[in-house]
Amino acid sequence: MTAMPVAHISWALADNAERPACDAFFQDVFGARTVFEMLETPETAGMGLDREERLMLVGETMIIPIAPAGEGVxxxxxxxxxxxxxxxxxxxxxxxxxxxxxxxxxxxxxAARFDLHYDPGMENHYFIVARHQALGMRIEVLAQDLPNDPRRDPEWRADPADNPLGIEGLQAIGLSAPSVGEARAIFGTRFGWPELGERAMIEGAAFDMGDTVLEVLTGSEGSAVATHAREIKGIYHLVFKVRDARAAAAKLRERGLDLIGDVSDRFAIAPEQAHGRLIWLTDVTPEGYPPVGSRMHEFAPA
Known part of the structure; x- marks a missing residue:
């Protein structure tokens, strides 16, 4: 399988007035580092911008909260x-x-029977596999570089010592699904991502995406995961590997944040305190999972 490293993970905010507080939360709590901003300013007023966003690295993972602005409102x-x-x-x-x-x-x-969408003028930069083709997860496939992305440098690596939670890297992306069989057909057969085996602890299976793991979650009828798969769809959680889970948990509690889960396995800030996102932290690597670390540098210019 040809590696398809994660370039970024994004989510939406309906009101741009909410975005600065969301950005600040990830900067203060998760140590997110800004590498680029797309903002509506007097200098950009004539460019017809339709959104505002801040490209931030948590460890070696780019996250982007996006809100409509300018023409986008x-x-x-x-x-x-x-x-x-x-x-x-x-x-x-x-x-x-x-x-x-x-x-x-x-x-x-x-050839794998996906319908691909190209935005006008972006035919040489990226295309999109729409949400309905990938169990609710919109997949953007891009060849262009993200602005100011330090991961293009083969020598660059994030240092966990510089992160307030000691984040080493993105271990997994969780996806809610109606069944493991549907996920195998899409991600195992059609995308060609190797399956790492079923995981009883998450009621699902795991697939090697290239530089992280896609965890497919099913859940029993009436569970939060099953409800998500039916009513919301797509990405359910992220999992970051940390150096020391107990130390990370202690720092979050010092901030007055409520934690869910088990520090000896996986724990997270309660989603209602994390701008509606479920982001697990762990210092445990499940059997068969690859080491964490971005492989974006593999696509650096020769």
């Missing part, structure tokens, strides 16, 4: 309407995956 804006539809607790927009050749990725995914 109009009800006629396709991007603004997509963001407003996507803005809800526990709902994410999706992931962007990096490839060396957009044409080769196009051919491979079309």
């Amino acid at each position: 109009k009800q006629t804006s396709p991007l603004g309407n997509m963001l407003r539809r996507s803005a809800a607790p526990m709902r994410w927009i999706g992931v962007a995956l990096k490839v060396a050749s957009l044409a080769q990725a196009d051919a491979r995914l079309r």
